[in-house]
Amino acid sequence: MSRSGLIEQERFTCAIGALQTVVAIPRAVPILHSGPGCGEMIAGFFERSTGYAGGCTSPCTNFTEKEVVFGGINRLRDIIKNTYKVLDTDLQVVLTGCTAGIVGDDVDSLVSEFAEEGKPIVSVETAGFKATNFEAHSLVVNAIIDQYVSRFEDENKPKSxxxxxxxxxxxxxxxxxxxxxxxxxxxxxxxxxxxxxxxxxxxxxxxxxxxxxxxxxxxxxxxxxxxxxxxxxxxxxxxxxxxxxxxxxxxxxxxxxxxxxxxxxxxxxxxxIDKAAAQEFIRHESNAYYEEIDNLATFLLEFRYGLPNHAHILHDAGYVVALSKFLLHEVGIVPKEQFITDATPEKFHEAIRADLKSTSDKKEIPLCFEPDAGKAQEILRGIHHNGRGLIIGSGWDKELANEKGYDFLSAAIPSPYRLVMTTNYAGFTGGLRVIEDIYQMVLSTYE
Amino acid sequence: MKAVGAAIFHHDPIYDSGREENDQLAQRVADYGNVFNYNVCNKQEFELVNALNRIRPDVLLARHGGMTLWGAKLGIPSLLIGDEHYSMGYEGLVNYGERLLEVIENDEFVKNLEKHAINPYTKWWLEQPPYYFLKGGAGR
CATH class of the missing domain: 3.40.50.1980 (Nitrogenase molybdenum iron protein domain)
Known part of the structure; x- marks a missing residue:
């Protein structure tokens, strides 16, 4: 995996992107101690991402030269005080951008001033250069656990x-x-x-x-x-x-x-756990699922005008492995070269390769960890397989699919080609939905 | 490849143009050998399923839509020959061979389906010979 200084076609963002983790908590607000661009960039990358108090609603200290030279702590103190006056929220999480990180404002001390007054406020360092938003997600959650959840331990006894x-x-x-x-x-x-x-x-x-x-x-x-x-x-x-x-x-x-x-x-x-009841539930869900596959089998085996017979996926590790297993065994589409674009830390590579390998004991599924998706596309551009192919990726990959004459399914961010609101891909119903989505794309190419 | 069975929809009672030279079945047997388990049935799925269940070939070649389903449900790689001219000529033969290889090698879908397939046929029926209901058929 390359850790070069430059990547193309971002499919994830910097550490402050974890402000979206806060936005996803009902009635929580991220407060940014950062330059004016960070919030804009994050809201733009994720789309439909404003939630309760995200997007333009989130307060930000709009770090400029003045704050770099004289420090931004007082500005932040004002912003936090006024957030309590202007916004009705249950939890406030202060996140720092690159500039605050470099300048060395002691945000933790400031935030603890408010925490000591009993305010539900948490402080996390999320300077962009520190990590990707994949990693910062854990930082933010752990900070909320340590600085907020821990205050309620008396009424919430562990493992009770x-x-x-x-x-x-x-x-x-x-x-x-x-x-x-x-x-x-x-x-x-x-x-x-x-x-x-x-x-x-x-x-x-x-x-x-x-x-x-x-x-x-x-x-x-x-x-x-x-x-x-x-x-x-x-x-x-x-x-x-x-x-x-x-x-x-x-x-x-x-x-x-x-x-x-x-x-x-x-x-x-x-x-x-009532084990018998649990297994009955699983059996019931599984039967409902296979009833659909039973009805679908003839279409998959016999559709005259050609269905995709192989697939390339460009996504995070969770989806690449999941879809490879699913497509091979439950849809009959053979997974070929796969690309994990989530900047997976090196120490997890081996286990993920092993997981993917366990998909089949007679088929090799080549795997490339490549956060520079431009590079990944170059590699894919040079690969050729017989038959009709399918690319599952983000909006960045649609043109490549067109170039190769392949079908394309948008399943990763960023993508201007698809609107996802409450659809799930996980679970039994998720699998059925993946099938519907793939063949919707395929059938729409027929006149 | 060896044919271990066949389910044919119809067998014409007279030869084309009345000529014995047009006995294509005899020609086939003379050129390539006998075909065991040669069933003629007018697209009766219950007979087809019964036969397939007994014979369990390595691959099922279908020449009519709707027939691959039961091969798949029994875990048998199944191929619909949509275009009957696909295998014409030397190149056609090679294409056909590659298609067959593809179907046989990529059997994960049918193997998985076999484990979960819905089977409406009774245990009793699957134990009978496929021609049970035909005139002169044995029975239990």
């Missing part, structure tokens, strides 16, 4: 709720299907007898839910790598063990594996 779990999964806004995915995980987990704190989006309970984080008996991490620091932190802070499912469960095979893994773990941890 036997059937409650915290779910660490889709990163809000970075995963275009985050809202639908979180809602679907919540529904599926309820089906097997667990109450999941999804923490973000309309299916979550806002700050009250965050306060109850310690009460979960155990946690569930659904991710190839991002979010792991949250699970680890909760384990060391509250003694909550966690079960780790290494990619997004898309389709029946993976969703069944996921739910069975959670059922076993829950029982091991001492949750109150």
């Amino acid at each position: 709720q036997k059937n409650t779990v915290n779910l660490i999964a889709s990163i809000p806004y970075q995963d275009p299907f985050w809202k639908g995915n979180l809602a679907e995980y919540k529904r599926l987990l309820a089906g097997i007898g667990l109450k999941a704190n999804v923490l973000f989006g309309p299916q979550s309970g806002g700050v009250k839910e965050w306060q109850s984080i310690p009460t979960a008996l155990f946690n569930i991490l659904v991710s190839p790598w991002y979010g792991k620091p949250i699970a680890d932190h909760l384990k060391s802070k509250y003694g909550q063990e966690y079960t780790w499912f290494h990619h997004i469960p898309i389709g029946a095979n993976q969703t069944e594996a996921f739910l069975n893994q959670v059922v076993e773990f829950a029982i091991e941890q001492g949750a109150d």
Whole structure:
């Protein structure tokens, strides 16, 4: 993986992009101690990302020369004070941009002035050069846990709720299907007898839910790598063990594996699970799913005018692995060269390669970790396979698909070619939705 | 490749132009050998399923739409020959061979479907010979 100074076609953003993590918490507000461009850039990258108090509503100190020379702390103090007057919010998270990071304002001390007054305010250093938003997501969540959630431990005793779990999964806004995915995980987990704190989006309970984080008996991490620091932190802070499912469960095979893994773990941890009822729920969902596939099989096998027979995916590790497994076994589209564009830290590469390899013991699926998506496209441009192909990626990849005469499905950000609101790709229904979306694109090419 | 069975929709009772030279089935048997499990049925799916279930070929070649479903449900790689001229000539033969290879090698979808396929046929029926209901058919 190249760590060159320059990348093309960004598919993720800098650390302050984790302000969207705050926006996804009902009634929370990110307060930026940064230049005037940061907030604009982030809101523009994510699209439809304003939420309750995000976008232009978020206060920002608009760091300029004056603040660089004389320090911006007083400006920040004013902004925070006035935020309480102007905006009605349950949680405030102060995030620093590059300039504040370089200048060395002591934001933590300032924020603790307000915290000591009992204000629900948290401070996180998210200077852009520090990390990507994938990594900063964990920084922000852990900061909220340490500086806010920890204040409510007396009424929220650790591991006191036997059937409650915290779910660490889709990163809000970075995963275009985050809202639908979180809602679907919540529904599926309820089906097997667990109450999941999804923490973000309309299916979550806002700050009250965050306060109850310690009460979960155990946690569930659904991710190839991002979010792991949250699970680890909760384990060391509250003694909550966690079960780790290494990619997004898309389709029946993976969703069944996921739910069975959670059922076993829950029982091991001492949750109150009716195993028979849980398995009946899983069976019922699976039967409904296969009824659709049964009806679909003839179309997949016989459509005369040609369907894609192979696919390339450019996405984060969770989706690349998930879709490769799903497409091969449940749709009959062969995964060829794949590209992970989420700037995965080196230490996770081996495990992710192993996970992808486990897809098939007779087919090799070449994998390239390449955060410079321009480079990834160059490689893909030079690859040729027989038959009709499918590219699943972000808006950046549509032209490449046209060049190659391939079908294209928009499933990653940024993309001006598709509007995703509450659609889920995770779960049984998610798998069916992927199939609908792929063939919608394919069939629309026929006249 | 060896044909281990066939489900044919119709068998004409007279030869084209009344000429014995046009007995294509005899020609085929003479050139390439006998075809066991040669069933003639007027697109009766229940007979086809019964036969497929017993024979379990490595690949099912369909010459009519709607027939690959049961191969797939039994985990058998199935191919619809949509265009009957596809295999004409030397190049056609090579194309056809490659198509066959592709179907046989990429069997993950049918193998997965086999584990979850919905089967409305009774256990009893699948134990009968496929021609059970035909005139002169044996029965249980």
